[in-house]
Amino acid sequence: MARTQGSHSDITGPRIRTTALSLFAQHGFAAVSMRQIAGEVGVQAGALYNYIPDKQTLLFSLMEEHLRELLQTRATREKPADTLDRLEDFVRFHIRFHLARPEAVFIAYMELRNLTEENFAAIEDLRRTYEMELEAVLRTGVEEGIFSIPDTKIATRAVIAMLNGINTWYRDSGRLSLEEVETIYWNMVRQAMGHA
Amino acid sequence: MARTQGSHSDITGPRIRTTALSLFAQHGFAAVSMRQIAGEVGVQAGALYNYIPDKQTLLFSLMEEHLRELLQTRATREKPADTLDRLEDFVRFHIRFHLARPEAVFIAYMELRNLTEENFAAIEDLRRTYEMELEAVLRTGVEEGIFSIPDTKIATRAVIAMLNGINTWYRDSGRLSLEEVETIYWNMVRQAMGHA
DNA sequence: GTCTATACCCAGATAGAC
DNA sequence: GTCTATCTGGGTATAGAC
Numbered sequence: 001m002a003r004t005q006g007s008h009s010d011i012t013g014p015r016i017r018t019t020a021l022s023l024f025a026q027h028g029f030a031a032v033s034m035r036q037i038a039g040e041v042g043v044q045a046g047a048l049y050n051y052i053p054d055k056q057t058l059l060f061s062l063m064e065e066h067l068r069e070l071l072q073t074r075a076t077r078e079k080p081a082d083t084l085d086r087l088e089d090f091v092r093f094h095i096r097f098h099l100a101r102p103e104a105v106f107i108a109y110m111e112l113r114n115l116t117e118e119n120f121a122a123i124e125d126l127r128r129t130y131e132m133e134l135e136a137v138l139r140t141g142v143e144e145g146i147f148s149i150p151d152t153k154i155a156t157r158a159v160i161a162m163l164n165g166i167n168t169w170y171r172d173s174g175r176l177s178l179e180e181v182e183t184i185y186w187n188m189v190r191q192a193m194g195h196a
Numbered sequence: 197m198a199r200t201q202g203s204h205s206d207i208t209g210p211r212i213r214t215t216a217l218s219l220f221a222q223h224g225f226a227a228v229s230m231r232q233i234a235g236e237v238g239v240q241a242g243a244l245y246n247y248i249p250d251k252q253t254l255l256f257s258l259m260e261e262h263l264r265e266l267l268q269t270r271a272t273r274e275k276p277a278d279t280l281d282r283l284e285d286f287v288r289f290h291i292r293f294h295l296a297r298p299e300a301v302f303i304a305y306m307e308l309r310n311l312t313e314e315n316f317a318a319i320e321d322l323r324r325t326y327e328m329e330l331e332a333v334l335r336t337g338v339e340e341g342i343f344s345i346p347d348t349k350i351a352t353r354a355v356i357a358m359l360n361g362i363n364t365w366y367r368d369s370g371r372l373s374l375e376e377v378e379t380i381y382w383n384m385v386r387q388a389m390g391h392a
Numbered sequence: 393g394t395c396t397a398t399a400c401c402c403a404g405a406t407a408g409a410c
Numbered sequence: 411g412t413c414t415a416t417c418t419g420g421g422t423a424t425a426g427a428c
Binding site: 202203204205208239240242243246247 | 411412413
């Protein structure tokens, strides 16, 4: 993969990010070296620093980009008016979005320990924003009497944890289609929330 | 914490393990050095190798010990005859056992990437054994007609993921007691499994 | 923008004195 | 069983030539 020489600013920048994402997901942030990333990209380690200030910032920006895209995509989506439909929409959206980018999801959950304090706080803030939408739906449903759960905060966490678990086992080549998985989980979530 | 000199085989061995467990949970396996472990224990790095062959084996043995204790504890527990009671027993046991040793749980899930192929296979085998008990209960319940789930394998994973999520937020000092958390989750699980 | 070279530091693991 | 000392390799990041 050795590069002779030359200027490739449009290509190298994005390639560093996708390569780092993939390597961090496979081996973990701390276990991946800058030399390793550079090697896969096809440049020398020093060249990476034309694009990123340091390794920590690279990790943070990958996580931040992922969460911002999540919020952005969610925000521009048309939402059903009915509360039950809204929960179904959230569940199906969550599964689809997260299964489509397993590496980013994995990093965003597993590498929180490796963020500096400030960066950690920023990422947690974005995640909280996302989860608050789900909690709002659940609270509305409780007020309307269609859900029966004693604590919407806990129910929110339970739903998110259950859905995130899919990423640990789902494979495109598996025996169930994405649509089937969505439906199975949607039913479990609906029932768990005490919907009749 | 410098140790002058002398022999402490009964103390040092266990201390290495508890210290490593704690440091790995906090910073991640790859980010913790042998010198760091030795420093906290109060010995020089070289002395660690009187107790462990290498860092990889240390990680593996910590995970293995955790899972063996899980299986052991579970095996020697009296099980209710009724299927619904059995599921409730599993849920409450799982929550209690895992909340009691958050560091070991965290490592056993987060550091799988850092195991060699053989060690990974051994750990996954132990985990599968544990989860198979839950799946057996669910399958029995479906046959008896008290649960209504289309796929017991997926339901098993969903329940485990939901319960494991508790470890990411539960604190002894929080607003809910362990008993309350258990009951809330037990109800969500029961309903998710389609129990009337 | 990328290269080569390097500063500086720390990693895992071992050898041999005590 | 622990220490000190050390081997060997690799880490992040920077400097300066092209």
